[in-house]
Amino acid sequence: MFDFLSRRRFLGAATAAMAAGPWAAMAGRSAAAASTSKPLRFLHLTDMHVQPERDADAGFIRCLQAANEAEAEFVLTGGDLVMDVFDQDYERARLLFDLYQQIVRDHTDLTMYPCLGNHDVFAWSNRRGVSPDHPKYGKRMFCERFDLERTYYRFDQGGWRFYVLDDIQPTDDNRYQAYLDEAQRDWLEQDLAEKPAEMPAVVVCHIPILSVTVLDTGGMWNEAQQMYQIPLRQMSRDALDLAQLFARHNVRLALSGHTHRRDRVEYRGVTFICAGAVSGNWWREQAYRGFPAGFSIIDLHPDGQFDFRFQELPWV
Ligand SMILES: [Fe+2]
Numbered sequence: 001m002f003d004f005l006s007r008r009r010f011l012g013a014a015t016a017a018m019a020a021g022p023w024a025a026m027a028g029r030s031a032a033a034a035s036t037s038k039p040l041r042f043l044h045l046t047d048m049h050v051q052p053e054r055d056a057d058a059g060f061i062r063c064l065q066a067a068n069e070a071e072a073e074f075v076l077t078g079g080d081l082v083m084d085v086f087d088q089d090y091e092r093a094r095l096l097f098d099l100y101q102q103i104v105r106d107h108t109d110l111t112m113y114p115c116l117g118n119h120d121v122f123a124w125s126n127r128r129g130v131s132p133d134h135p136k137y138g139k140r141m142f143c144e145r146f147d148l149e150r151t152y153y154r155f156d157q158g159g160w161r162f163y164v165l166d167d168i169q170p171t172d173d174n175r176y177q178a179y180l181d182e183a184q185r186d187w188l189e190q191d192l193a194e195k196p197a198e199m200p201a202v203v204v205c206h207i208p209i210l211s212v213t214v215l216d217t218g219g220m221w222n223e224a225q226q227m228y229q230i231p232l233r234q235m236s237r238d239a240l241d242l243a244q245l246f247a248r249h250n251v252r253l254a255l256s257g258h259t260h261r262r263d264r265v266e267y268r269g270v271t272f273i274c275a276g277a278v279s280g281n282w283w284r285e286q287a288y289r290g291f292p293a294g295f296s297i298i299d300l301h302p303d304g305q306f307d308f309r310f311q312e313l314p315w316v
Pocket of ligand 1: 047260
């Protein structure tokens with residue numbers, strides 16, 4: 001099923017017995033789905049920003065309870081799993097990932113494919129005196145936590161291919177930009193070229209590849225020059241290239257998060273959906289700029305079509 005990932009991955013410290021349960025159940029459901037040509041249903045949960053404060057832990061548990069009821073085969077996460085390790089010392093970073101993984105272990109059997117967000121990269125801000133030589137520095141902590149060899153990978157299910165990409169790249173000023181590094185881009189191009197042409201694909205990454213929501217972010221409008229300016233930490237530097245690449249290789253859907261708002265952009269036959277946030281306004285309130293918290297439910301059909309809907313979450 002996986003390109004290079006083992007079944008044990010993603011489950012953190014789960015026991016082997018726990019690991020066997022959900023996977024065995026999932027394999028059974030997949031076989032049943034194939035025999036009846038039912039669509040393949042998966043969920044997209046992005047921007048959870050799990051933390052002990054603001055009742056974020058309780059909110060994430062409510063989200064997983066709703067996810068469990070959605071009759072989905074698996075979950076693609078969209079990054080910003082925790083809030084936040086980019087600007088934290090190791091103790092706080094460890095606490096946050098512990099909390100996220102404990103909640104997942106305790107509240108769902110769904111496989112949660114990890115996707116890296118900017119808030120999941122340890123200590124890149126360089127404000128806490130963490131050395132780049134720290135064994136967990138940067139993306140190493142994320143990879144270790146989720147038993148990943150690297151932050152991007154792919155798998156096949158239900159006749160579709162799924163690419164989980166990492167578009168968080170470092171800048172010289174201790175921030176980040178959205179693009180695929182050279183090794184990842186080479187891997188993606190080669191894998192798409194080798195994929196059966198008729199096989200449809202889904203891509204997920206954290207920062208949008210193409211999105212209108214970025215225009216509704218503070219500081220995008222330049223009054224003096226009468227123009228919009230889009231920082232590359234809001235939308236991918238690779239936007240136009242990737243749209244063409246996806247169009248050539250039957251990528252039907254590209255999902256993202258990051259902006260905590262929602263939109264749907266159709267371009268070159270590819271649908272780019274920026275899919276809100278589980279945490280709404282970073283757990284301060286349910287909606288951010290009018291966009292309520294929630295997650296996405298996607299049904300994939302064998303002919304490459306899909307149905308998408310967003311499920312709002314209750315705010316208790
Ligand atoms: Fe976020």
